[in-house]
Amino acid sequence: MDIRIAVEDDRQAILACVDDAYGMYIDRIGKKPAPMLADYAELISKSLVYVATDKDQIQGLIVLLLKENYLLIENVAVRNLFQGQGIGRRLIEFAFTSAKEAGTQEVRLYTNELMSENLLYYAKLGFIQLNRSTEDGYRRVHMSKSL
Numbered sequence: 001m002d003i004r005i006a007v008e009d010d011r012q013a014i015l016a017c018v019d020d021a022y023g024m025y026i027d028r029i030g031k032k033p034a035p036m037l038a039d040y041a042e043l044i045s046k047s048l049v050y051v052a053t054d055k056d057q058i059q060g061l062i063v064l065l066l067k068e069n070y071l072l073i074e075n076v077a078v079r080n081l082f083q084g085q086g087i088g089r090r091l092i093e094f095a096f097t098s099a100k101e102a103g104t105q106e107v108r109l110y111t112n113e114l115m116s117e118n119l120l121y122y123a124k125l126g127f128i129q130l131n132r133s134t135e136d137g138y139r140r141v142h143m144s145k146s147l
Contacts, residue, residue, distance in 0.1 A: 001087065003094050006049035006061065013058040014040050014049065021060075021077035028114050034138055035075040038063075048074070050094065052087050062091040064098055070144070071099035073109035092125060096147055105147045110140045 006014060018040075022033040043049050043063055052060040060078035064071055073095050078087045092107075099107050111118040113132060119141060127143035134140070 001052055001054050001059065001090065003050050003052050003062075003091065005047055006044045006051045008041070008044055010049075010051055010058060011040055011044060014044070014051065014061055017058055017061055017079050018075070018077050020079045020081075021083075025112070025115060029112060029138075031137075033112060033115075034136065035077060038075065050091070052078075052091055060087045060091055062095060064095055066102055066104070067108075070104050070106040070108050071095060071102060073107060076109075088121075089125070096145075100147060106144055107147065108142065108144045110142045113139045113141050 018035050018038075022036050025033050040049065048063050048065060050062050050064065051058045052062075058079075059082040060076070062076045063074040065074050066072075073092065076088055076091050076095075078091075095107055099105070107127075108130070109122065109127065111122065113119075122143050125145065127145045130142040130144050132139065132141050
């Protein structure tokens with residue numbers, strides 16, 4: 001598996017990956033999760049999206065935003081077919097490496113509070129809860145990991 005910066009030609013596969021990864025949460029949340037509504041053309045044009053590929057097939061993606069003193073994982077998604085193979089973990093480890101290379105010692109992320117699987121997964125990776133808030137109509141749990 002390789003991780004590389006996304007290009008415009010990847011956009012349709014990225015949209016398919018996001019829809020695949022987050023579609024199961026629509027009924028639980030009562031609406032499309034925020035990552036399904038993001039403007040991926042804009043994110044790609046700003047070089048914020050990285051894709052995990054194998055033989056040119058996009059298996060997952062991560063959106064990274066460098067803030068003043070931390071790196072924010074805006075979104076991490078893995079196609080259902082490839083979940084459970086360590087791709088999400090590798091993408092998050094990529095974020096840790098990117099944060100260190102940028103000179104920051106903290107990685108943050110947030111997830112919907114109804115995505116309980118994600119809360120458990122991120123805790124296993126060493127993320128701790130910072131706070132909970134409602135943003136854009138979504139109830140979010142903000143988490144952090146010091147590097």
